[in-house]
Amino acid sequence: MTKAAVIVFPGSNCDRDCKVAVERSTGAQVEMVWHGDTTLPSGVDLVVLPGGFSYGDYLRCGAMASLSPIMSDVVAAAERGVATVGICNGFQILCEAGLLPGALLRNEKLKYVCKPIELEVTNAQTRFTAGYKGRRQVSMTVGNGEGNFFADEETLDRLEGEGQVVFRYLENPNGSQRNIAGIINGRGNVLGMMPHPDRAFEAELGSADGATLFQSALASA
């Protein structure tokens, strides 16, 4: 049986959503791992950093969470090639941890945006998006106040050139540069995205497109 871990930081609020989403989409066994722990469960195939407001978003979103005790083992797992996905606050944490380039700024219009959103699947050849093959558009939701992706021009060119832009907004909700909604690292095993696949894993939630992402991630494990 495949195994996933959801990291729980103080202030995470999508941790249980992620657990249920991964369990129901994939049948994997999902363990909740407290941020103060120092090791991930052995043999974990997928690590999920959930959304929320870790450490109250104090200082900078994701800054203190990126230095939590568990993060050294998350970084080590990512460096071994374990599939790692950061959603919303999890994306901010991955950037702060240096596992992904760039940073997430305050939304351009200073407004918290919470709504269903259409995404372009910019790269369907990643281990997270292989299941979207042949589909260019998927539906999820966003809920963020600091989801405005920023990187310098050189980094943005490189991300685009190397196929590391995985999702783009069809209508940019927060001012993100080049409409970027999700990026992957060079090795292709660390994905960060502001939209929530964990809030779109069953038709009853408005979309089941998020389930495909978790299925793809674990199918490649």
Add this chain to the structure above:
Amino acid sequence: MRAKVHVFLKPGVLDVQGKAVEQALHGLGWGGVEHVRVGRTIEFDLKSADAAAAEAEVKAMCEKLLANTVIESYRVEVA
């Protein structure tokens, strides 16, 4: 020693809070206000007898936690 760290978004990084404050000041009649930037100041006491060593230590703190140098620059005062 008392350390003060000033952190601001780098020039060229959109400071939406600064923009909002600038518009508010314009609305209040201060039309001459330009280029508002909103940052943060972090202050703390630090056990250290040597100002140079303390400054180096505070800079290390900035690089590790207090600032995100992808988007922010910082300035350290130790006294």
